Amino acid sequence: MRKSVTIHNLKFMLLVSSRRIQGAVTNIAKKIDRDFKNQNPLFLAVLNGSFLFAADLLRKIKIECEISFIKVSSYSGTGSTGKVNTLIGVNENLKKRPVIILEDIVDTGNTLEAVMSEIKKHNPDGVSIATLFFKPEAYRKKIALDYVGLEVPDKFLVGYGLDYNGLGRTLEDIYALES
Numbered sequence: 604m605r606k607s608v609t610i611h612n613l614k615f616m617l618l619v620s621s622r623r624i625q626g627a628v629t630n631i632a633k634k635i636d637r638d639f640k641n642q643n644p645l646f647l648a649v650l651n652g653s654f655l656f657a658a659d660l661l662r663k664i665k666i667e668c669e670i671s672f673i674k675v676s677s678y679s680g681t682g683s684t685g686k687v688n689t690l691i692g693v694n695e696n697l698k699k700r701p702v703i704i705l706e707d708i709v710d711t712g713n714t715l716e717a718v719m720s721e722i723k724k725h726n727p728d729g730v731s732i733a734t735l736f737f738k739p740e741a742y743r744k745k746i747a748l749d750y751v752g753l754e755v756p757d758k759f760l761v762g763y764g765l766d767y768n769g770l771g772r773t774l775e776d777i778y779a780l781e782s
């Protein structure tokens with residue numbers, strides 16, 4: 604695995620190996636299997652960033668479940684714009700179903716808050732949150748996170764679904780921008 608990568612014009616240093624990522628995904632899968640047995644939860648993965656996390660997590664989940672996708676966008680370059688646009692909303696009937704949001708990373712929490720309020724309009728039987736990465740130093744909201752894979756420093760990351768202006772999503776490991 605490479606120690607650093609250059610994407611567009613920026614240099615990123617290795618932060619989390621794919622081995623640690625897979626360990627974190629396995630831990631989340633085990634907890635969800637235990638907590639949602641016989642409940643047939645509906646996973647709602649937040650595109651684009653969470654596509655790899657969702658795919659790997661669902662392959663490890665043993666209980667009966669369903670998955671769908673929503674799409675929002677808030678980042679421009681390496682910074683959150685603070686404004687969240689819904690590009691694909693909820694298309695499923697969520698009424699009385701347990702929903703588990705799948706996020707690649709929770710940063711300020713703006714996206715999560717917007718996604719939560721959108722989902723709650725559909726009257727689900729509870730909404731849980733599973734995020735692979737969490738930046739505690741950047742988090743500005745009160746919403747509790749039910750499943751967190753790994754806490755990471757408040758740096759801009761690429762890899763495993765996370766991009767910098769479209770590139771870097773296919774990296775197996777996570778790289779951080781040196782500030």
Ligand code: IMP
Pocket residue numbers: 649652677678683706707708709710711712713714715758759760761765766767
């Ligand atoms: P938030 O709204 O500030 O919590 O940011 C959430 C969304 O911004 C995530 O779902 C990601 O898609 C994107 N994002 C946040 N931090 C990073 C990062 O370090 N690298 C790439 N994308 C990020």
Ligand code: MG
Pocket residue numbers: 649650651652653706707708
């Ligand atoms: Mg995202």
